[in-house]
Amino acid sequence: MSHRVYVQTFGCQMNEYDTELVRSLLKERGFVFTPFPEQADVVLMNTCAIRENAHNRVYGHLAEWKAMKQSRDLVIGVLGCMAQNLKKELMESHPVIDVLAGPDSYRQLPDLLTKALERRERSMAVDLSEYETYEAILPERMPGVNAWIAIMRGCDNFCSFCVVPYTRGRERSRPAQGILEEAHALAAQGYKQITLLGQNVNSYQSENVTFARLLSDVADIPGIERVRFTSPHPKDFPPALIEVVAHHPNVCRQIHLPLQAGSDRILDLMGRSYTRAGYEALAAEIRRQGDIALSTDIIAGFCTETHEEFLETYELVREIEFQSAYIFKYSERKNTIAYRKFPDDVSEAVKSERVTRLVELQRTISAGKNRQLIGTEVDVLVEGNAKKSSHQWMGHTESNVTVVWDKDVTPLALGDRITIKVEDASASTLFGTPVPSLASVV
Ligand code: SAH
Ligand code: SF4
Ligand code: F3S
Numbered sequence: 001m002s003h004r005v006y007v008q009t010f011g012c013q014m015n016e017y018d019t020e021l022v023r024s025l026l027k028e029r030g031f032v033f034t035p036f037p038e039q040a041d042v043v044l045m046n047t048c049a050i051r052e053n054a055h056n057r058v059y060g061h062l063a064e065w066k067a068m069k070q071s072r073d074l075v076i077g078v079l080g081c082m083a084q085n086l087k088k089e090l091m092e093s094h095p096v097i098d099v100l101a102g103p104d105s106y107r108q109l110p111d112l113l114t115k116a117l118e119r120r121e122r123s124m125a126v127d128l129s130e131y132e133t134y135e136a137i138l139p140e141r142m143p144g145v146n147a148w149i150a151i152m153r154g155c156d157n158f159c160s161f162c163v164v165p166y167t168r169g170r171e172r173s174r175p176a177q178g179i180l181e182e183a184h185a186l187a188a189q190g191y192k193q194i195t196l197l198g199q200n201v202n203s204y205q206s207e208n209v210t211f212a213r214l215l216s217d218v219a220d221i222p223g224i225e226r227v228r229f230t231s232p233h234p235k236d237f238p239p240a241l242i243e244v245v246a247h248h249p250n251v252c253r254q255i256h257l258p259l260q261a262g263s264d265r266i267l268d269l270m271g272r273s274y275t276r277a278g279y280e281a282l283a284a285e286i287r288r289q290g291d292i293a294l295s296t297d298i299i300a301g302f303c304t305e306t307h308e309e310f311l312e313t314y315e316l317v318r319e320i321e322f323q324s325a326y327i328f329k330y331s332e333r334k335n336t337i338a339y340r341k342f343p344d345d346v347s348e349a350v351k352s353e354r355v356t357r358l359v360e361l362q363r364t365i366s367a368g369k370n371r372q373l374i375g376t377e378v379d380v381l382v383e384g385n386a387k388k389s390s391h392q393w394m395g396h397t398e399s400n401v402t403v404v405w406d407k408d409v410t411p412l413a414l415g416d417r418i419t420i421k422v423e424d425a426s427a428s429t430l431f432g433t434p435v436p437s438l439a440s441v442v
Contacts, residue, residue, distance in 0.1 A: 002030050002031060002032045003030075003031050003032070003041045003042055003113070003117055004031075004032055004033070004034045004039060004040045004041050004042070005026060005031050005032070005033050005034070005040055005041070005042045005043075005044060005113075006033070006034055006035070006036065006037040006039075006040035006042070006043045006044065007019055007022065007023070007033070007043075007044040007045075007046065008037075008043075008044070008045050008046070008061070009045075009046045010045070010046065010047050010048045010054060010057060010058065010080070011046070011047065011048025011049075011050065011054065011080065011081060012048065012050075013148055013195065013197055013230065014150060014153075014168075014197050014199075015046050015047075015048060015080055015081070016148060017139060017148040017149070017150050017197060018046060018079075018080065018103060018106070018150075019046045020139030020140050020141050020142075020148075021106055021134050021137055021139045021140075022044070022046065022079065022106050022109060023139070023140035024137055024138060024139050024140040025106055025107060025109060025110060025137065026109065026110055026113070027140055028110075029110035029114075031110070031113070037065075037068070038068070040074070041073070041074065041075060041117065042074075042075045042076075042077060042113055042116075042117070043065055043068075043074060043075070043076055043077070044076075044077040044078075044079055045058060045061060045062075045077070045078050045079065045080075046079045046080040047078060047079065047080040047081060047082035047083060048080065048081050048082060049080075049081040049082040049084075049085040049086075049163050049167050049333070050081070050162075050163060050164070050331075050333075051328065051329075051331035051333075052331045052332075053331070054082065055082055058078070058082055062076070062078075062094055062096060062097070065096065066096040069096060075098045075099065075113060075116045075117055076096055076097050076098050076099070077097070077098060077099035077100070077101065077109070077112075077113060077116075078090065078097050078099070078100050078101075079100075079101050079102075079103075079106070079109070080102070080103060080167075081102075081103065081163070081164070081167035081168065082167075083100045083101060083102050083126065084102030084103060084126055084128070084166070084167040084168070085163060085166060085167045085333075085334075087100070087102075087124065087126045088124065091122070091124055097122070098116040098120075098121075098122050098123075099112045099113055099116050099122070099123055099124070100123075100124040100125070100126065101124075101125045101126070102125065102126040102127070102128065102167070103128075103153070103167065103168050103169075104127065104128050104129040104132045104153075104168075104169060105125035105126060105127060106134070107132075107134075108125045109125075112125060128154075128168075128169030128170070129169065130169070130170050130172060131172060132153070132172075133150075133152075133153055133172055133173075133174040133175075134150075135174055135175065135178050136178065138182070138185070141186075141191075144191070144383075144384070144414070145191065145192050145193055145381060145382070145383045145384070145414055145415045146191065146192075146193040146194070146195055146383070147186045147191040147193070147194055147195070148194075148195050148197050149179055149182055149183065149186075149194060149195070149196055149197065150174070150197045150198065151173065151174055151179055151196050151197065151198050151201065151204055151211075151214065152171060152172060152173045152174060152198035152199070152200075152201070152203075152204050153168060153169070153171070153172055153174075153198075154168045154169045154170045154171045154172055154199070155168060155171055155199035155200060156170060156171040156203075157199070157200060157233065157271075158271060158337060159260075159270055159271050159272060160269060160270050160271045160336060160337035160338040160341070160342070161270055161299060161302060161330060161333065161336060161338045162333070162336060163333040163334075163335075163336055164199055166335060166336070168199070171199070171200070171203060173198075173203075173204050173205055173206045174206070175206050175207075176206040176207070176209040176213075176214050176217070179196075179214065179218070180214075180217055180218065180221070183218045183221050183224065184221055186224075187221050187222065187223035187224050188223070190223075190415065191224075191415075192223075192224065192225045192226065192381060192415040192417075193224070193225065193226040193227070193228065193381060194218055194224055194226075194227050194228075195227075195228045195229065195230065196214070196215065196218065196227065196228070196229040196230075197229070197230060198229075198231075199231070200231070200232065200233040201229050201230070201231065201232050202232045202233055202236045202237055202238060202241065203233075203236065210238065210240065211229075211232075211238070211241060212238055212240035212241040212243070212244045213240075215227060215229060215241070215244050215245075215248075215251060216244045216248050216251070219244075219248050219249075219250035219251045220250075224250060225250060225381065225417060226250060226251075226252050226381060226398070227248075227250055227251050227252065228251075228252050228254065228400070230256045231256050231257075231258055231297075232255065232256075232257065233258070234257055234258070234259070234272070234274045234278070234279050234282055235272065235273040235274045235278075237257075237282055239285075242285065242286055242289050242290075242292075243289065245286075245290070245292055246286075246289040246290030246292060247290070252398045252399070252400065253290055253291060253292045253293065253398055253399065254292065254293040254294075254295070254323075254398065254399050254400045255286060255292055255293070255294055255295075256294075256295045256296070256297075257279075257282070257283070257286075257294055257295070257296055258296055258297040259279060259296045259297065259298055259313075259316070259317075259320075260272055260297065260298060260299050260302075261298065261299065261302060261305070261309070261312075261313050262276055262309075262312040262313035262314070262315065262316030262317070263276065263305070263308075263309035263310075263312040263313060264276050265309060266302055266304075266305055266309050266313075269302065269303065269304070269338070269342060270299075270302060270338075271337065276312070276316060279316075280316070280319075280320070283320050293323040293398075293399030293400065293401075294320065294322050294323060295322055295323050295324045295325060295326075295400065296317075296320075296322050296324075296325045296326070297325070297326045297327075297328070298313060298317070298325055298326070298327045298328070298358060299328050299329075299330050300313070300327060300328070300329055300330065300351055300354035300355045300358060301329055301330045301346035301350060301351030301354055301355075302330045302338070302346070303330070303338055303342035303343055303344055303345060303346070304342060304343065304345060304346075305330075305346055310354050313358070314357065314358060314361065317358060317361055317362060317365075318361060318365070321365050321369070322362065322365065322366075323366065323369060323399055323400070323401065324362070324366055324400075324401075324428075325358070325362045327355050327358045327359050327362065328355070329348075329351040329352065329354075329355050330344070330346065330351060332344040363427040364427075366427040366428065367425070367426060367427040370401060370425035370426065370427065370428075370429075370430055371425045373401075373422045373425060373430060374422050374423065374424065374425055375421075375422065376421075376422055377419050377420065377421050377422070377435055378397045378398075378401075378403065378419070378420050378422055378430065378432075379397065379398060379417065379418075379419060380395040380396065380397060380403045380417070380418055380419070380420050381395050381396060381415065381416075381417055382395050382412050382413065382414055382415060382416045382417075382418060383395045383396065383414065384414065386404045388404075391406065391407055392404050392405060392406055392407060393405055393406075393407055393412060395418075395420075397430070401428075401429075401430055402428060402429045402430070403420055403422075403429070403430045403431075403432065404429055404430070404431055405420055405431065405432050405433055405434060406433070408434075410434050410436070412434075418434050418435075419434065419435040420432040420433065420434055420435065421433055421434075421435050
C-alpha cells in the first residue's frame with residue numbers, strides 16, 4: 001500500500017514552492033498525501049530558520065508529533081532551512097526525528113523516507129549544491145490563481161544578520177528556457193498570476209537573459225494576467241527593471257524593496273551595500289517612472305543600534321510612505337557575521353518598543369493610503385474566500401492590497417478580473433462592491 005504523507009510548511013514563499021517540489025518528488029515514487037497528520041505514515045515539516053521564533057515553532061510541533069509517535073508507527077522528517085542550519089545538532093537533540101533533509105537534498109528524500117519506513121533507519125542529507133535548481137521537476141501545485149516559480153536559489157549577499165546564505169547555499173539561476181516553458185504550462189492550466197521568486201532577483205542571470213528581460217517575457221505569455229516578483233535588493237536595482245514594472249501592462253506596479261534600516265552606520269554593519277540616500281534616490285526614481293507601490297522589510301534593534309539611529313529609520317519610514325512594511329525584532333542567528341562580530345546588545349524590551357512604534361506608524365500610513373481609495377474603482381483578481389467569511393470573496397489590487405466584498409448575485413469564479421468600487425478601508429483591507437461590467441449589463 002502507498003505510504004501516506006502529511007506536510008506542513010513554515011517560512012517564506014520559497015519554502016512553499018519547495019514543498020510543492022517535495023510533493024512532486026514523492027508522488028513520483030508512489031507516496032500519497034493526506035491533509036490529516038493523524039492519518040499519515042510520514043509527517044514532514046518544511047522549516048524556516050530566519051528568526052529564533054521560527055525555530056521555536058518547530059520545537060513545539062516536534063513535541064506534539066513525539067506524543068503521536070508514542071502510540072503508533074510514524075516516520076518524522078524535518079526539511080528546509082532549520083534542518084540545514086542545525087544539521088546533526090537537531091538530529092541529536094531530537095531522537096524523535098527519523099529523516100533530516102536540507103533545501104538542496106530533496107531528490108534523496110524518497111529514498112531516505114523508504115529506509116526509515118522499511119528499516120527504521122535514521123538518516124540525514126544536508127549537502128548544499130552549487131548547481132541544484134530542480135530543473136525539469138514540475139512542482140505539484142495546489143489549484144488556485146497564483147503559481148510560484150523559483151527562478152534562482154541560494155544567496156551570495158551575506159547580509160551580516162542573515163542565515164539564508166548558510167541554509168540555502170550559493171546563488172544559482174535556473175535557465176530561462178525552463179522557466180518560460182513552465183510559465184506557459186501554468187497558463188494552459190489556468191493559473192492567472194505568476195510570482196517569480198529569488199532571494200535577490202536582480203542578480204538573476206542565465207546566459208544573456210537578465211531579470212528584467214525574464215520578467216517581461218513571462219508577462220508576455222498569453223493567459224498570464226499578472227506577474228509579481230520578490231525580492232529585489234536595493235543595492236543593484238537595474239533601471240531596465242523599473243521600466244518593465246512601470247510599463248508592462250501585466251507586471252504589477254508593486255515592488256517589495258527591503259530597507260532594513262535608515263541609518264548609514266547600521267546599514268554598513270548589516271553589509272547591505274547601500275546608503276540611506278541611495279535608497280531614497282531609488283525610491284524616488286521608482287515613483288518618478290510610474291505609480292508603483294512600495295513595500296518593505298525592517299529590522300529593529302540590530303546590534304549596537306542607538307535610539308537616534310532607530311529614529312533615523314522611523315523618519316525614513318515616515319518620509320517614504322510605504323504601502324506596507326514587515327517589521328521584525330532583530331534575532332541573532334548563530335554563525336552569521338553579526339553573531340561573530342557584533343554584540344546583540346539592544347535589550348528585548350527596547351527591541352519590542354521600537355517594533356511597536358514602527359508598526360503603529362506604518363499602520364497609520366497604510367490606513368491613510370487605503371482611505372484615499374474610498375470612492376475609486378480598483379482592478380481585482382478573484383483569489384478565494386475571505387479569511388473571515390465564506391460569504392465574501394477576497395482578492396488583491398495590483399498594488400497588492402487585500403480587497404474583500406460580499407458574494408452576491410453576480411456569479412464569479414476564481415481567477416476572474418473584476419472592478420470593485422471601494423467603499424471602506426482599514427490599514428490592511430479595502431471593502432467594496434463589484435461594478436457591473438459592460439458584458440453583464442448588456
Ligand atoms: N532575500 C530577501 C530577504 C529574505 S529574509 C531580501 O534580502 O530582500 C526576509 C526578511 O527577514 C529580511 O528582509 C529581514 O528584514 C528579515 N530578517 C532576516 N534575518 C533576520 C534576523 N536575523 N532577525 C530579524 N529579521 C531578519
Ligand atoms: Fe539574507 Fe541579505 Fe541574502 Fe536577503 S540578500 S537572503 S537578507 S543575505
Ligand atoms: Fe525562507 Fe525562512 Fe529559509 S525565510 S529562505 S524559509 S530561513
